Amino acid sequence: MEVEIPRDFLMDADDQVQSPLFRLPLEVRRTIYELAFREQAIDDGNYVKGINDESFIVDECQDQQDSVHNAQEFRTLHNWIRPGCTTRLKSETALLRTCQLAYMEASSLLVSTMELKCYQGYGPRVRPSRYLKRLTDAQRSDVHRLHLFTQVRDFDRNGAWLRQQLEPVAKSLQHLTITLRDLGGAPGTPMLLNPYQSGVANSQAMAQYMKKTERGEELSIPPASWASSFAFFPALKTLTMELEDEEGRKIELESLAQWATTWKFPLGGNQFMSSKTAPSSRAWRRPRPQYDEELYGSYKPHPRIITWTIRWDAPPIRTVANDAASQEETMATATETDDEPLLQRPAYDPRLGGLNSIFAHADESSLRQLAEWGVI
Structure with missing residues (x-):
């Protein structure tokens, strides 16, 4: 983690010209530092013994009860454990201890190469704003990548919620991923997410805006909508949203994902983030828990989860001169x-x-x- 370096520390740093590393251009050295700090999975660091990313694989040819990926039964599995969140990660920091010059050049990259994970509703940590405020000022200024896991009922109830939660890293954030879980909520509840509506979305308004999009009408984002929050992140380059729900809402979810590719999120200076690639989807299923069939009857596998991924990109940054x-x-x-x-x-x-x-x-x-x- 970066800390303030005393001036005499910098002045005393050896130029290290005898080292092949420091004879390389700075841009090349920075790439080497980023690769050295890249997070790696800890051996045997799974949050639950026997559960890894392969445990969530859906085998279309077998029932989950017979799947080799789900043969390992577990007693408890927290809801936040999912593909990509099954094991602890670490970054090697030995390079920072080699010399003053290496520390001076590379310390800020330690945090900037990480993707911080924040959870709202349920998860292993406190709500995002409290978690981010625990970082030092120097660390917050180096946060470039963040993954937020939340639910729609928390996400769109208050249009200012997103920017309030991420305010500690608003100026430095460059790549934001938001996973919206349980879009439909209770069984039979329609899937609701609408950037053109302030407050909680409703199915009638969503249907109207979808028709307007089909007719090619120009739609605007209300200032009080959750979709206006991205204008408060001046360094933001990419936004990725994962929309997921149970397989029973597969058609609705795909329709929502296709509509989402038409959304344009306002940024500062009359610029917008837009989606330039087709959305992608994947299916996964939570592994089987320990189950007493004699006591509870025959086991019914968890329903498949369908996840659609959409990405938006900010326009290229212009130079100081207008052209x-x-x-x-x-x-x-x-x-x-x-x-x-x-x-x-x-x-x-x-x-x-x-x-x-x-x-x-x-x-x-x-x-x-x-x-x-x-x-x-």
Whole structure:
């Protein structure tokens, strides 16, 4: 985890030129750090002994009672244990202890390479906002990936709930995944999720908006809707939503997923996140618990769960200049009219980290701006 580094610590860092690692470009070293910090499953670290991702595989050719993946019976299995959430993960941090320079360059990447998991309703941790506030300021500024597990009744009841829960990492969050469980709720309850409606969605309004979409009408997101929350995450690049429910609502779920690909979520600066790829689906089933058939009668397998995944992408980030032509014109004018000698680019300094790359590629006008700000 990143901590504040004293200035004398940075000044005393050896440039490590004898090391092959530090003779590589900074961009390459950062890639190496990210690979080194990538989370790996802990051997025998399953939350429940004998339960792993394969335990949730659905074999279409066999009844679940005879499936080899579900032969291991268990006594209890929490609802939050599911594919992708069956074992503890760890990141190796030995690299940070090798030298001051490695720590200085790589410490911030430790958190940024992780995908934090937050649970609302039921799960292994407290609600998202309390969990995220436990991180230090430096750690929160490095959170780039987050996976939120919640239910629709928590998600759309209050349009501000999402941004309130994720507010501690709002400025740094780049990739957000939201898994919405039990969309239908009780048996027979229609599947409800509507970005164009403030408050709890209802089937009548959803049907109307679906028809408007089919007619090609332009729809707007209300400011009080949950769908307006993404404008409060200025660094957000991708949004992934997993919509899942029991197999009995398979047709409804697919219809909702296809409609969701037409949604456009507002961002700052009159920009929108949109879906550019077709949604994908998968099926899984909770493994069989220990069961006394003599006491309770014949065992009925858990229903299959269908999960649809949809991804939205933010538009590419524009440069500081409004367009490339105006930027080139500014550079040309500065070159022709300035009588001052060209600024000398700073020499490479390992203590400057990513600034070395900026100094090496900045144009002349940008260098002058950096000089005016006192950076160089």
